Amino acid sequence: MDxxxxxxxxxxxxxxxSFSRVAEQxxxxxxxxxxQISSLEEALxxxxxxxSTRRLRLTQxxxxxxxxxxxxxxxxxxxxxxxxxxxxxxxxxxxxxxAMALGLTALAPAFAEFMRRYPQVELDIQLSDQAQDLLEHxxxxxxxxxxxxxxxxxVGKAITRFSYSICASPAYLDLxxxxxxxxxxxxxxxxxYSYFRSKHLWPVGKDAVPVGGRLKANSSVxxxxxxxxxMGVGFxxxxxxxxxxQSKEVVEVLTGEHKPEMTLYALYPVRHFVPPRLxxxxxxLQEWFADHPYL
Amino acid sequence: MDxxxxxxxxxxxxxxxSFSRVAEQxxxxxxxxxxQISSLEEALxxxxxxxSTRRLRLTQxxxxxxxxxxxxxxxxxxxxxxxxxxxxxxxxxxxxxxAMALGLTALAPAFAEFMRRYPQVELDIQLSDQAQDLLEHxxxxxxxxxxxxxxxxxVGKAITRFSYSICASPAYLDLxxxxxxxxxxxxxxxxxYSYFRSKHLWPVGKDAVPVGGRLKANSSVxxxxxxxxxMGVGFxxxxxxxxxxQSKEVVEVLTGEHKPEMTLYALYPVRHFVPPRLxxxxxxLQEWFADHPYL
DNA sequence: CCATATTGTTTCCATAAAGGAAAAAGAGTT
DNA sequence: AACTCTTTTTCCTTTATGGAAACAATATGG
Numbered sequence: 001m002d003x004x005x006x007x008x009x010x011x012x013x014x015x016x017x018s019f020s021r022v023a024e025q026x027x028x029x030x031x032x033x034x035x036q037i038s039s040l041e042e043a044l045x046x047x048x049x050x051x052s053t054r055r056l057r058l059t060q061x062x063x064x065x066x067x068x069x070x071x072x073x074x075x076x077x078x079x080x081x082x083x084x085x086x087x088x089x090x091x092x093x094x095x096x097x098x099a100m101a102l103g104l105t106a107l108a109p110a111f112a113e114f115m116r117r118y119p120q121v122e123l124d125i126q127l128s129d130q131a132q133d134l135l136e137h138x139x140x141x142x143x144x145x146x147x148x149x150x151x152x153x154x155v156g157k158a159i160t161r162f163s164y165s166i167c168a169s170p171a172y173l174d175l176x177x178x179x180x181x182x183x184x185x186x187x188x189x190x191x192x193y194s195y196f197r198s199k200h201l202w203p204v205g206k207d208a209v210p211v212g213g214r215l216k217a218n219s220s221v222x223x224x225x226x227x228x229x230x231m232g233v234g235f236x237x238x239x240x241x242x243x244x245x246q247s248k249e250v251v252e253v254l255t256g257e258h259k260p261e262m263t264l265y266a267l268y269p270v271r272h273f274v275p276p277r278l279x280x281x282x283x284x285l286q287e288w289f290a291d292h293p294y295l
Numbered sequence: 296m297d298x299x300x301x302x303x304x305x306x307x308x309x310x311x312x313s314f315s316r317v318a319e320q321x322x323x324x325x326x327x328x329x330x331q332i333s334s335l336e337e338a339l340x341x342x343x344x345x346x347s348t349r350r351l352r353l354t355q356x357x358x359x360x361x362x363x364x365x366x367x368x369x370x371x372x373x374x375x376x377x378x379x380x381x382x383x384x385x386x387x388x389x390x391x392x393x394a395m396a397l398g399l400t401a402l403a404p405a406f407a408e409f410m411r412r413y414p415q416v417e418l419d420i421q422l423s424d425q426a427q428d429l430l431e432h433x434x435x436x437x438x439x440x441x442x443x444x445x446x447x448x449x450v451g452k453a454i455t456r457f458s459y460s461i462c463a464s465p466a467y468l469d470l471x472x473x474x475x476x477x478x479x480x481x482x483x484x485x486x487x488y489s490y491f492r493s494k495h496l497w498p499v500g501k502d503a504v505p506v507g508g509r510l511k512a513n514s515s516v517x518x519x520x521x522x523x524x525x526m527g528v529g530f531x532x533x534x535x536x537x538x539x540x541q542s543k544e545v546v547e548v549l550t551g552e553h554k555p556e557m558t559l560y561a562l563y564p565v566r567h568f569v570p571p572r573l574x575x576x577x578x579x580l581q582e583w584f585a586d587h588p589y590l
Numbered sequence: 591c592c593a594t595a596t597t598g599t600t601t602c603c604a605t606a607a608a609g610g611a612a613a614a615a616g617a618g619t620t
Numbered sequence: 621a622a623c624t625c626t627t628t629t630t631c632c633t634t635t636a637t638g639g640a641a642a643c644a645a646t647a648t649g650g
Contacts, residue, residue, distance in 0.1 A: 001297070001607090001608095002296070002297045002298070002299075002608095003297070003299050003371070004297075004298050004299050018626080019626075019627060019628095020625085020626065020627080028609075028610085029609065029610050029611075030610095030626080030627065030628085031609075031610065031611080031627085031628075031629080031630095032608080032610075033627090034627060034628060034629090035608085035609080035628090035629095038628085044375065044378050045378070045379070045382055045384075045386045045387075046378050046381065046382060051616095051626090051627065051628090052616080052617065052618085052626090052627095053615090053616050053617040053618070053625070053626045053627065054616095054617060054618055054619095054625075054626070055617095055618095055626095056626095056627095061378060061381055064377070064378075065374065065378060068370070068374040068377070069374075071370065072367060072370050072371055072374065075363070075366065075367050075370065076298070076367055079360065079363040079364075079367065080339065082359070082363070083339050083340070083341050083356060083359075083360060084340070086341065086356055087340055091340045092340075120340070296636090296637095297637095313597080313598095314597075314598060314599095315596080315597060315598080323638075323639085324638065324639050324640080325597075325598065325599085325639095326598090326599075326600080326601095326638075326639065326640080326641095327637080327638050327639070328598090329599060329600090330599090330600095330637085330638080333599085346597090346598060346599090347597090347598095347645080347646065347647085348596075348597050348598060348644085348645050348646040348647075349596080349597070349645095349646060349647050349648090350597095350646095350647090351597095351598090
């Protein structure tokens with residue numbers, strides 16, 4: 001029996017309060033969790049969790065054991081980090097959560113290059129639209145654009161800044177007329193992005209411009225596609241619009257006007273020792289985006 | 296891969312300086328040790344041991360890792376001891392080293408009773424004539440009669456005191472005459488015990504009596520057998536002669552005379568936390584020998 | 591300097607253990 | 621009482637573990 005694995009799972013069960021949820025998160029079966037915990041209990045000769053079908057609660061002993069497990073596991077991890085620090089080549093697994101749109105666009109080539117440069121590092125990348133709790137889901141790193149204010153149990157590092165672009169297709173502009181100054185937007189089909197704060201005010205130029213349109217979606221990638229099809233004007237993060245702008249599928253308007261910028265943050269749980277592969281990745285991303293700015 | 300097991304084996308390898316010796320001691324194969332260490336190294340991505348066919352030496356990293364392994368393993372052990380302390384019933388494995396003659400005689404019934412009383416405790420009892428190093432061989436407990444002076448890394452607890460008996464067979468005494476006072480021994484066939492300090496002087500009565508004979512052996516059990524066969528007189532620990540005296544196969548002489556006593560010690564390595572099963576056994580032995588004295 | 595003995599590694603194979611799917615069992619809820 | 625959600629058990633497949641023996645490597649002793 002792999003006691004360390006059992007201890008890890010026990011800690012997770014204690015944290016999530018459910019065998020099933022741990023099973024889901026770790027991409028394994030309920031029966032496996034059940035067996036691991038049972039054999040751990042048997043080995044100790046003590047019951048760690050009081051199970052009722054609806055609720056799990058830690059035994060008094062379980063509470064104590066949990067503390068000690070955490071300490072032991074942290075020590076094991078620190079030891080391995082320590083060893084890694086002496087290694088020239090970073091290796092190991094990084095579990096990363098990133099915003100879907102980011103992953104599909106700006107991050108993909110960066111990760112590709114990272115994997116080429118550090119062949120011993122494995123990546124497990126989970127793209128999701130809503131920000132996941134890193135500790136809850138056991139992520140080593142979250143990549144988010146100016147997401148929720150950082151909890152004190154996380155470290156946030158700025159990776160790069162992104163700008164927005166206001167895009168339309170050439171066909172659309174031919175049909176509906178040019179956009180030369182912010183106020184021209186009032187007369188256009190301006191798409192609404194669901195997660196944008198001030199949905200009907202686009203922050204362009206000195207003041208925000210009130211805009212309107214018939215389309216609202218929660219995906220900038222989708223909106224860009226609609227832009228390509230000549231349906232209207234989009235306020236699109238540059239990392240999304242970049243390829244379409246390059247290929248001239250869409251054109252940018254109001255390039256000279258002031259628009260807000262976003263900051264891409266790397267978030268990670270505070271730890272005694274940050275594994276080299278993690279600090280290495282963060283450093284790499286900073287360098288990479290310095291060389292490939294989306295501004 | 297069971298990392299804890301691998302770490303344990305690595306520590307043993309570092310201590311013994313040889314894969315083969317670890318394999319012997321743990322009753323497993325060289326290949327298994329080799330594989331465990333290799334996979335540990337692979338998991339860490341670092342070489343822990345520099346192997347040459349004749350010599351093993353720890354890498355710098357190996358040194359560091361060894362320290363940390365020890366700490367982790369100690370912590371795991373302490374945690375389990377802690378859990379045990381909350382359990383009503385002691386359980387687990389005790390590895391015991393005891394003097395051969397003791398094990399074959401006085402200890403056997405004591406251990407039998409202990410096992411009946413604590414059915415969850417497993418015993419691994421190794422009888423040997425020369426005292427084994429407990430740490431070296433991973434013993435939890437050593438049972439020795441006034442053995443080597445205790446190292447400071449061991450705790451020694453007195454379990455009981457044993458007396459000696461001077462024994463002969465009735466037939467022998469009929470043939471060679473009675474033994475009524477210490478000086479009578481000078482005229483008899485007195486067996487010599489190899490490990491006895493002053494081989495030719497038996498400490499009986501006020502002074503030691505010089506004795507002589509034709510038989511010398513390194514086993515009191517063997518000597519007793521020779522006594523039974525009427526070959527001479529033996530200076531035999533009572534725990535060995537006891538059954539033969541009870542059955543009248545041999546008789547004791549010079550019962551009133553002063554003879555030295557031996558003390559049976561329980562030796563165990565000093566630890567932060569003594570596992571309950573161990574303190575339980577020691578306590579049990581003290582009680583058992585209080586009820587079954589060999590004096 | 592070479593045979594030898596000893597030690598770690600590798601290969602191959604049999605056995606044991608781990609892990610998943612699905613059925614079963616348990617317990618709260620409607 | 622039926623239903624739902626969760627854990628446990630059972631059964632089976634797959635994986636991995638561990639040993640024997642052959643192999644490779646090296647210090648020792650003659």
